[in-house]
Amino acid sequence: MNIVACVKQVPDTEAQxxxxxxxxxxDEGGIKWVMNPYDEFGVEEALKMxxxxxxxxxxxxxxxxxxxxxIRTALAMGADKGIHINDxxxxxxxxxxxxxxxxxxxxGVPYDVILCGQRAIDDDSGQVxxxxxxxxxxxxxxxxxxxxxxxxxxxxxxxIEGAQLVIESSLPAVVTVTKGLNEPRYASLPGIxxxxxxxxxxxxxxxxxxxxxxxxxxxxFIPPPARPPGKIICADDTPEGKAAEVAKLLREEAKVI
Amino acid sequence: xxxxxxxxxxxxxxxxxxxxxxxxxxxxFTFVALGIFAYGIYRRWQMWAAMGKPEIRWDDTKxxxxxxxxxxxxxxKTFKDPYPGIMHGLIFFGFVVLIFGAAFxxxxxHITEPFGVAFLRGWFYLIFSFTMDLFGLAVLIGVLMxxxxxxxxxxxxxxxxxxxxxTADDAIALLLLLxxxxxxxxxxxxxxxxxxxxxxxxxxxxxxxSKAFAGVPAETAKAMHxxxxxxxxxxxxxxxxxxxxxxxxxxxxxxxxHFMQNRKPVGTIEPIRDFExxxxxxxxxxxxxxxxxxxxxxxxxxxxxxxxxxxxxLTGKPLSPKKLTQDLKTxxxxxxxxxxxxxxxxxxxxxxxxxxxxxxxxxxVDFILDFLLAKTKGVPAGAPAEKALVGEAIELHELWxxxxxxxxxxxxxxxxxxxxxxxxxxxxxxxxxADFAPELQLTYRNMENNSNxxxxxxxxxxxxxxxxxxxxxxxxxxxxYLFYVGCSGSFDDRGKKVSVAFAKIxxxxxxxxxILGAEESCCGDSAMRGGNEYLYxxxxxxxxxxxxxxxxxxxxxxxxxxYNALKKDYPHFGGNYEVYxxxxxxxxxxxxxxxxxxxxxxxVFTYHDSCFLGRYNNIYTQPRTVLGAVPGMKLVEMExxxxxxxxxxxxxxxxxxxxxxxxxxxTRAAQAIEVKADVIAVGCPFCLTMMSDGIKxxxxxEEMKSLDIAEIVWKSMDLEEEPEPVDVCAAPAE
Numbered sequence: 004m005n006i007v008a009c010v011k012q013v014p015d016t017e018a019q020x021x022x023x024x025x026x027x028x029x030d031e032g033g034i035k036w037v038m039n040p041y042d043e044f045g046v047e048e049a050l051k052m053x054x055x056x057x058x059x060x061x062x063x064x065x066x067x068x069x070x071x072x073x074i075r076t077a078l079a080m081g082a083d084k085g086i087h088i089n090d091x092x093x094x095x096x097x098x099x100x101x102x103x104x105x106x107x108x109x110x111g112v113p114y115d116v117i118l119c120g121q122r123a124i125d126d127d128s129g130q131v132x133x134x135x136x137x138x139x140x141x142x143x144x145x146x147x148x149x150x151x152x153x154x155x156x157x158x159x160x161x162x163i164e165g166a167q168l169v170i171e172s173s174l175p176a177v178v179t180v181t182k183g184l185n186e187p188r189y190a191s192l193p194g195i196x197x198x199x200x201x202x203x204x205x206x207x208x209x210x211x212x213x214x215x216x217x218x219x220x221x222x223x224f225i226p227p228p229a230r231p232p233g234k235i236i237c238a239d240d241t242p243e244g245k246a247a248e249v250a251k252l253l254r255e256e257a258k259v260i
Numbered sequence: 261x262x263x264x265x266x267x268x269x270x271x272x273x274x275x276x277x278x279x280x281x282x283x284x285x286x287x288x289f290t291f292v293a294l295g296i297f298a299y300g301i302y303r304r305w306q307m308w309a310a311m312g313k314p315e316i317r318w319d320d321t322k323x324x325x326x327x328x329x330x331x332x333x334x335x336x337k338t339f340k341d342p343y344p345g346i347m348h349g350l351i352f353f354g355f356v357v358l359i360f361g362a363a364f365x366x367x368x369x370h371i372t373e374p375f376g377v378a379f380l381r382g383w384f385y386l387i388f389s390f391t392m393d394l395f396g397l398a399v400l401i402g403v404l405m406x407x408x409x410x411x412x413x414x415x416x417x418x419x420x421x422x423x424x425x426x427t428a429d430d431a432i433a434l435l436l437l438l439x440x441x442x443x444x445x446x447x448x449x450x451x452x453x454x455x456x457x458x459x460x461x462x463x464x465x466x467x468x469x470s471k472a473f474a475g476v477p478a479e480t481a482k483a484m485h486x487x488x489x490x491x492x493x494x495x496x497x498x499x500x501x502x503x504x505x506x507x508x509x510x511x512x513x514x515x516x517x518h519f520m521q522n523r524k525p526v527g528t529i530e531p532i533r534d535f536e537x538x539x540x541x542x543x544x545x546x547x548x549x550x551x552x553x554x555x556x557x558x559x560x561x562x563x564x565x566x567x568x569x570x571x572x573x574l575t576g577k578p579l580s581p582k583k584l585t586q587d588l589k590t591x592x593x594x595x596x597x598x599x600x601x602x603x604x605x606x607x608x609x610x611x612x613x614x615x616x617x618x619x620x621x622x623x624x625v626d627f628i629l630d631f632l633l634a635k636t637k638g639v640p641a642g643a644p645a646e647k648a649l650v651g652e653a654i655e656l657h658e659l660w661x662x663x664x665x666x667x668x669x670x671x672x673x674x675x676x677x678x679x680x681x682x683x684x685x686x687x688x689x690x691x692x693x694a695d696f697a698p699e700l701q702l703t704y705r706n707m708e709n710n711s712n713x714x715x716x717x718x719x720x721x722x723x724x725x726x727x728x729x730x731x732x733x734x735x736x737x738x739x740x741y742l743f744y745v746g747c748s749g750s751f752d753d754r755g756k757k758v759s760v761a762f763a764k765i766x767x768x769x770x771x772x773x774x775i776l777g778a779e780e781s782c783c784g785d786s787a788m789r790g791g792n793e794y795l796y797x798x799x800x801x802x803x804x805x806x807x808x809x810x811x812x813x814x815x816x817x818x819x820x821x822x823y824n825a826l827k828k829d830y831p832h833f834g835g836n837y838e839v840y841x842x843x844x845x846x847x848x849x850x851x852x853x854x855x856x857x858x859x860x861x862x863x864v865f866t867y868h869d870s871c872f873l874g875r876y877n878n879i880y881t882q883p884r885t886v887l888g889a890v891p892g893m894k895l896v897e898m899e900x901x902x903x904x905x906x907x908x909x910x911x912x913x914x915x916x917x918x919x920x921x922x923x924x925x926x927t928r929a930a931q932a933i934e935v936k937a938d939v940i941a942v943g944c945p946f947c948l949t950m951m952s953d954g955i956k957x958x959x960x961x962e963e964m965k966s967l968d969i970a971e972i973v974w975k976s977m978d979l980e981e982e983p984e985p986v987d988v989c990a991a992p993a994e
Contacts, residue, residue, distance in 0.1 A: 015709045017717035033719060033778075035709050189701040191694035192541055192794050237989030 004056035004152070006049040007109050007117045008082065009135070010042040010064045012073040013125040026223040038073045041120025044180045047187040048150055049118050050081045056152070059083045061112050065093060065104050071203065078198035079190035085203035086112070092208055092215035099218045102134035107211035109139065114175055116157065121146045121179040132179035142176040148183040271459040272381040275369040277451055278482055279489050286493060293497035300504025301512070303626070308558070310599035311592070312551030317520035324519050332515035337673040341565060347409065350402030351437065357395035361388065389463040393448075397465055400441045407434055417564025420583050425562055429506050436499045443492035445469055450485040454478050513559040514674045520552060521675035525828045527666060527876045529683055532793045542687025542791065546588075546595055546649050549681065556676045557589035566668030566678065569900065571907040572661040575922040579661035581668035581678045584654060588681070591653040597630070650685050659685050660697065663924065664789045664912030666875040670903050682912075686791025696791070703916040704792055711781045711799065712747040713916055722777030724749070724756040728763055732777040733810040741766075741773040741840075742812045744803075744826060746819040747782050748945030754952065755945040762818055762842050762970035768979060769854040771845075773816065779806050785821035785872075788829070790913030797833065800825070804835035818842045818970065820872035820944045821911070827877070841873060843943045843969055847882040850889045850973075859978035860892030863938030867895065868928065868951060869905035870944035883943050886969055890976045898931045906931060908954075910946035929954025933964070940966040 014020060015035040023030050038046070049060045060082040064074050067089060074085040086108045093104060109117065117139075122129030136143035148167075149160035157176055161168045162183075190198075208215045236248045253260045276283055318324065331337050335352060339345035368380050380388055410418060410426055419425055448466030453473040461467050473481055503509055532541060543549050566581035567573050573580040604623070647653050659682060668678045689696050706715030722732065724745075733742065743763065748755030766773050784799035803826075807815075815837045817823040827839035849855045867887060873879045880902050887895050900906040909924025929951055932940045940951045951966035974980070 015717075017710050017715055019717055019719045035718070037709055186698055189690075189694045189696070189704065192535060192691040193539055194694070195794075196536060235989065 004052060004058040004115045005113045006052050006058065006060045007112060007114045008042070008046045008049040008060060008062055008077065009105055009117065009119045009131070010046060010062055010073055010077055011039045011120070011123045011125075012036050012064065012066045012070040013039045013123055016040070016124065020226075022224045022226045026225060028224055036069055036072065038076050039120050039123045039125075041122060041124070041179075041181060043120075043187040044182065044184045045118035045120050045178075046077045046080055046082060047185045048178075048180060049116075050188070051185065052116065052150075052152055053081070058115075061086065061114070063105055063108050064088065065096065065101050067091075067094065074203055075198045076190065078201045078203075079195040080188055081190075081194060082201075084201055087203050087205045088207070088211065089205055090207035090209075090215065095217055095221065096215070097217040097219040098128045098130035099134055100213075100215065102131045102138055103213050104208065104211055105131070105135050106138040107213050108206060109135075116152060116174060117141075117177045119177060119179045121181045132177050136177035139175075139177070142172045143179070144170050144172050144176060145179040146181050147178060148181060150178055150180070150184065270381065271383075271385045271457070272378065273385070273451070273455075273457075275365055277455070278485050282486075282489070282493075289493065289497055293501040296501035297503055299625075300501075302622075304504055304509065304558075306600045306603075307592075307596040308551060308555055310596055310603045311547045312549050312554045313547075315550035315552045317552050320523070323523065324521075327521055327523075328515060328519040331518040331521070331673075331675060335673075337518075337671075337675070340671065340673070343405070344409070344563065344565075347402050347405040350398040350405070352402075354395040354397075354399030354402060357391060358399065361392045361395075364388065386459060386462040389460070393463050393465040396441055396444060399437065400445075403434055403437045403441065407438070410434070415564070417568045417582075418562075419564075420567075420580055425586070432502070433506055433508050436495055436502065439495040440492065440499060443488050443495060446488045447485060447492055449473065450481050450488065454481050454485070507561060510559065510561045510674070513555070514561065517556065517559040517675045520555075522677055526669075526878075527664070527679065527824065527872075528828050529680055529788060529793075531797065531829075531832045532687070535794055535797075540688070541691035541793070542689075543681070543684040544648075544650055544688035544692060546592060547599070548688075549684065553677070553681055553684075554588070554592055556674075556681075557585050557592055559674045560585040560589060560676055561674060562586055563673060565671045565673055566676075569667040569671060569904055569906065571663055571665055571667070571909055571924045571927070574906075575909075575924050575927050577657070577661040577921065578655060579658040581672075584658060584678060584682075585676060587653055591647065591649060594647075650688055654685060656689070657920075659689070660917065661914075662912050663871070663907045663909055663914045665871040665907035667871075667904070667907065670875045679912075683789060683791060686789075687793055688791075690791035691794060697917055700790055700913060700917055703913070704787060704790075704795055707782050707784075707787060707795060707799065711802070712751050713782070713786060714747070714751050716751045719778050721745075721750045721780055722775060724759050725763065725775060725777070728760065728767075730763055730767075731774050732779070733774045733812070734777070734779065736774055737810045739772045739774040740814060741771060742807065742810070742815045743773045743775050744783075744815050744817045744822055745775055745780060746817060746822040746945070748949075749818050750780070752945065752949070754948060758818055758945060758948065758968040758970050761968070761974035764980075765846070765849070765855060765970060765974055765977065766816075768977065769849045771849070771854075776806060781806070783819075783822040783825045785825045786913040786916060788825070789911065790916075800830055800833055800835070804830055804833055807835060807837065812837060814838045814840070816840045816842055816845055818943075818945065818968070820870045820877070821946065824872045824876050841877070841879060841882075841943065843873070843879065843883040843886055846886045846969065846973055850886060855973070855977055857890050857973065857976040859976045861890050861972065861976055862892060864894050864896055864936055865939045865941050865972075866898050866932050866935055866937035867901075867941045868898070868908065868932065868947055869901060870942065870947050871905070871907050871911050873943055874905055875903060879943075883941070883969055886973060887941055890972060896935045896937060898935055898937075900931060908942075908944075908947040908950035910950050915946050915949075923954070923957065925950035925954035926957045927954075929958050929960070933958060933960060938964055939972075940964070941969055941972060942966060943969050 013036070015037045018034045021030040046062070053060050062074050062077040062082045062085040064070050064085065065088040066073070070089070071087055074087055078085060088104050088108055093100065096104065117135065119132035119135065121132065132145060133143055144157070144159045144161065147159040147161050151158040155174055156171055157174055157178065158169065158171045159178060161170060234252070236245050239245055239248060250260070335345070335349055338348050364380060368378055372379060409415065410430060414424065416422070445466055446469070448463060449469035450473060452460045452463065452466050452470040453476065499508070503511060540548070546554065560582070562582055564582050570579065570581055650659065662679070662682045664679055666679060669676070703713045706713055710716060710718040712718065733739070743766070745759050749759035750756070781802040782799050783803065784796035787799065788796035815826055817826065817839065820841060823839055823841045826835065826837060830837070850857065865887060867883055869880065873883070884895070887893055906928050907924060908928055909919065929940070940955070942948050942951055948966055948968055955961050955964045955966060
C-alpha cells in the first residue's frame with residue numbers, strides 16, 4: 004500500500020506573530036517553524052499503515068526553502084521520500100492553487116491513500132484536502148479521528164456534535180485527520196540521520212505544469228485588537244450569585260447566549 | 261596471687277607444637293587451596309575481560325593508590341554507616357592483624373630461626389600474644405554483629421521489599437569466619453592447658469578459655485588439640501579456596517573498584533561524540549557498557565547502603581540501585597561464559613591474560629569443568645541468555661524511576677557508579693528506539709521548539725526582568741557576571757519571583773551583571789539526564805555560542821541543574837566558565853558586608869539540600885551560612901540531610917514525568933513537617949516547586965511554605981514594603 008502524506012510548515016504555536024508594518028504579511032524574524040500539528044497526525048497514521056501493509060510513504064509539501072526541514076522531520080519519523088514544491092511564484096498560493104500543486108505532484112506517484120491534516124494552524128482555511136480530492140477525482144472523508152484500512156476500503160470515524168459518524172469509502176481516497184487520531188512518534192536519532200540521505204524531489208510550478216495564479220488574494224494582514232482586560236465578578240459572594248452574574252454578562256455584554 | 265613479672269626473657273611458644281608431623285601435609289593442602297583460589301581468579305578474570313568496551317581507569321596511579329588507601333584500607337566509605345562500618349572494621353582490621361601475626365610466626369619459623377634468630381620471645385612475644393588475642397576477639401565480635409544483623413535484626417536494606425536476599429553463600433562466608441576464630445581460640449587454649457606457661461596470661465582470651473578444660477587429662481587435651489588444629493586448618497584453607505567462587509571475592513573486587521573509582525567531577529557524563537554514523541546510541545546490550553561498568557556489578561556486596569536512601573525505592577517504585585546492580589550481575593553471569601568462549605576462539609595469537617591457546621592444559625581444564633558444571637546447572641555452557649538487557653533484565657519502570665539524586669553513588673562503600681549506567685540505558689531508549697514516556701516526548705519537543713520544557717514562547721524568556729532595569733549582554737556586554745536565569749527562573753511563575761528577588765539583591769549590592777534575555781537557551785540538564793543527549797548537546801552548543809560570543813567569563817545561576825551543567829558538562833563542548841550558584845554569591849556578599857540582613861525572620865526554618873548542589877557539587881555550608889546570617893532564624897535539620905539528604909523527586913528529568921504511587925516530594929515535605937518547620941528553605945527551583953506541592957498535598961499550606969534562599973535574604977534586607985494582597989472586589993480608589 005502506498006501512502007501520500009501532505010504537510011505544511013507553519014509557525015510554532017507559541018511563536019510571537021507580528022504583522023509587517025505595511026500589512027503585506029507577517030514578520031518571519033525569530034519565528035520557529037514546525038510541521039503543522041494536524042499534518043503530523045497524518046504522517047503518523049501513514050507510518051502506521053506502512054507498518055501494517057508495507058509500501059512507501061511519500062511526503063508532499065509546498066513551501067519555501069525552509070520547508071525542507073519539515074519534510075526531513077517527516078522522513079526522520081520514518082517516511083520514505085519527499086516531494087518539495089518550491090517556487091517563489093507560489094508564495095501567496097491560496098487553498099486552490101496549493102491543492103492544484105499538490106495534485107500535480109501526487110499524480111506522479113502511486114497512491115492508495117492520501118492523508119492531510121484537516122487544516123493548517125496558520126491560515127486555518129481547511130480546504131486544501133477537499134480541493135485536492137476533487138482535483139484528483141477521488142472520494143474524500145474529512146476531519147476523522149479513526150482510520151481503518153481494509154484492502155480496497157477505508158472506514159473512518161468522524162466526530163460530529165453529540166455523536167460520531169462511521170463512514171466507509173472506496174480507495175484511493177483523501178482522508179483529512181484531526182487531533183485524537185494518534186500520538187505522533189518522536190523521531191529516533193538514527194532516523195534523523197538517515198532522513199538526511201532520503202530522496203526529496205524539488206519541483207517548481209513549471210515542472211508541475213500548473214498556474215501559480217491564486218484565485219483568492221489576501222488584501223491586507225491586520226493584527227487582532229489587543230484583548231481587553233478580564234473582569235472579576237464581585238457582585239455576589241455565593242457560587243449561585245456569581246453564576247447568575249456570569250450568565251447576565253454573557254447575554255447582555257458579550258451577547259453570546 | 262602469684263606475682264608474674266612482665267617479662268623474664270624466655271617467653272615464647274613452639275610453632276607447630278603438638279603438630280610437628282603435620283607440617284608437610286599442611287604445605288600440600290595449602291598448595292591445593294591456593295591452586296583452587298588461583299584458578300577461580302583466572303576464570304573470573306576471563307569473564308571480566310570478555311565483555312564491554314575498553315575504558316582506562318588506572319591513569320594517575322599515585323592518586324589512585326591514595327584512594328585505595330583511603331577507601332580500601334582505611335575503609336572511610338564503609339565507616340560512614342556506624343553499625344555496619346564497625347562490624348566490617350572489626351572483621352577487616354582483625355584479620356589484617358591476624359594475618360600479620362601469622363606472617364611473623366612463619367617468618368620466624370622458616371626464615372630467621374634456622375639461622376638461630378628467634379624474635380618472638382620475651383616482652384615482644386607477650387605483646388604479640390596479647391594483640392593477637394585482642395584482634396581475634398575483634399573478629400569474633402564483628403562476625404557475631406554480622407550474624408545478628410543478617411539473621412536477627414534484618415534491616416530492610418538486606419532485602420528487596422522485605423524479600424530477604426540472603427543466600428547460602430552469605431551464611432557459609434560468615435560461618436567460615438566464625439569457625440576460623442573459634443577453632444583458633446580452642447587450639448590456643450588447649451595448648452595453654454597442656455603446657456601451662458604462666459606468661460600465657462597475656463594471651464588473655466585463650467588463657468581464660470583454657471580454664472574450661474580444667475581437669476581434662478593432658479593426653480586427651482593433646483588429641484583434642486590435634487583434631488581442632490586440623491579442623492582450623494581446613495576451614496582456613498577452605499576459606500581461601502572459596503574466595504573466588506563467593507561473595508568473599510569482594511576482598512578483591514571492592515579494593516580494585518576503589519582504585520578504579522571515578523576521578524572526574526561527580527555526575528559528569530561522557531558526551532556522545534559521533535551522532536552521524538553510529539547506528540545505536542547509549543547501552544542497549546550488555547557489551548555496550550565499558551568493562552569497568554560491568555566489573556562494578558561484580559563488586560557489589562548487596563550491602564544495601566544505596567537502597568537505604570533511594571527516593572524511588574523508599575516511595576515504593578520498582579527501582580532499587582542494589583537490585584539494579586545485582587540484576588546486571590546476574591545477567592552478566594548468564595552471558596559471560598559464551599563471551600569468554602568467543603573471545604578464546606577469536607584470540608589468535610593468544611595473549612596474556614586471556615591465556616587462550618598458549619595454555620592447552622588450562623584450556624582443557626576449563627573445558628572439562630564447564631562440561632561438568634553444565635550438567636549440574638542444566639544449561640549448556642556457552643548458551644547465550646535470550647533476555648534483552650533493557651526492558652527485561654532491567655525493567656523500564658526501574659530505568660525511568662531514577663531521579664539521578666546520586667544518593668546511591670555517594671553512599672556506596674564499593675565505589676559503584678549506578679547513575680551513568682541508567683543514563684546510558686535511557687539514551688538507548690530515547691535516541692535509538694525513540695520509545696519513552698509521551699509526557700517526556702512533549703517536554704523534549706517543547707525544548708526543541710521553544711528552548712524550555714514548558715513550551716512557552718522563547719521570545720518571552722527575558723520578560724520577568726522587564727521592569728527591573730536589568731540590561732542584557734546585547735545591551736551591555738561589559739559586566740562582571742552573566743546571570744544565567746534558566747527556564748524555571750524565566751518562565752515558571754514561582755521561579756520568576758526567585759529571579760526577581762535575586763536580581764534585586766545583586767543590584768542592591770552593586771554587583772555588575774547582565775542577562776541574555778531571549779538569547780538564552782535551556783541548559784539541557786533534563787534532556788541529558790533523560791537520555792536525550794542529542795537535544796542536550798544542541799541546547800548546550802546554542803548557549804556556548806552565545807556566551808562565548810559575549811566573552812562571558814563568570815556566571816551565576818539560581819538553579820543547581822544549570823549550575824552543574826554549565827560548570828561540569830559545558831567544558832566538553834568548549835564552554836569554560838567560572839560558575840557560581842547564587843547561594844555562594846549570597847554567602848560572599850554577606851561575609852563582605854555588601855548586603856545587610858536586618859529584618860528578623862520568625863518561625864522554624866529547615867534547609868532542604870538540593871541533590872545537584874549537595875551531593876553533586878559539595879555545596880552544603882554556603883546555604884546554611886546564609887540562613888544563619890538571617891536575624892531571628894531558627895534553623896533545624898531534617899533527619900536526612902547533607903550527603904544523606906532525600907531528593908525532592910524532580911531530578912533526572914523526573915520533573916516532567918508522571919509519578920506512580922506515593923510521591924517523593926510529599927514524602928520529603930512530610931519529613932519537614934516532622935521537624936515542625938514553618939518554612940522549607942531551598943536553593944533550587946525544582947525543589948521549590950516540589951516542596952510547595954508537597955506541602956499542599958500534606959494539607960499544610962495554611963501554616964507552612966517553601967521559599968528560596970534568595971527570597972528569604974531579600975525579605976530580610978527589608979528594603980521593600982511587602983505588597984498588601986490586592987482585594988479585587990474593593991471599591992476602586994478615588
